[in-house]
Amino acid sequence: MTHAVPSRRHTSAADLRTQISTGNLKAGERLPSETQLAAHYKVSTPTLRNALALLQAERLIEKVHGKGNFIRSPLHRITYAGGGRTPFDPTLQVSIRTTNLRARGHLRALLRISSNNPLTEFLCITHEGKSPHSLARIYVPRDLAPAVQLGSSGWPQRAEPIAAKIRETVTARLPTQEEATTLRISSTLAVLAITSVATDATSRVVEAALLVLPGDRANAVFTTHRTTEERETEG
Structure with missing residues (x-):
């Protein structure tokens, strides 16, 4: 050999x-x-x-x-704990840009709404000092957007959460050119791309979040709580 x-x-x-x-x-x-x-x-x-x-x-x-x-200084690793837009780390600064737009393309399918439905986009970028750390694009139907405010962590959130179910999909992939430029990372550095879709009790999508975490500074931790029935069945 x-x-x-x-x-x-x-x-x-x-x-x-x-x-x-x-x-x-x-x-x-x-x-x-x-x-x-x-x-x-x-x-x-x-x-x-x-x-x-x-x-x-x-x-x-x-x-x-x-x-x-x-x-370089050691990278500050952040942990995404699942369950929606959990603030990554209170020591990171957050900049937010709000844009009103119409649902088109993949957003229509993601939020399960008709074309041209009004949406509000929250573009959130965390920073460590002057270095961008992670980014998230959060989409909320326009009629629900006024209830979203900045929390103590700096992230947009509701005073009273209305989501009954949150479905998350995690993918490891290479960043798009826009993501690599925004986060100032190499186009060959893998990222964790997390799609989080929240629905209410009527199954209406009330929020969709697209998060991008560079793989060299992020962990994703998911905890499963088993029901009593499941434990008894296995026993």
């Missing part, structure tokens, strides 16, 4: 990755110049830049134009 030999860019990236993980290179520290690093690893400058690009995609380092490459 033959084993693939790691390329020089992967070997260089692996050594830098180890130095970052062990703390030899600390958050905020500036790396030596690309020319110095290329000489240290005995590789060409283009090969060294490819190695740094791997670490940039992993968000271990960032390149500041005109200043060099710097070690």
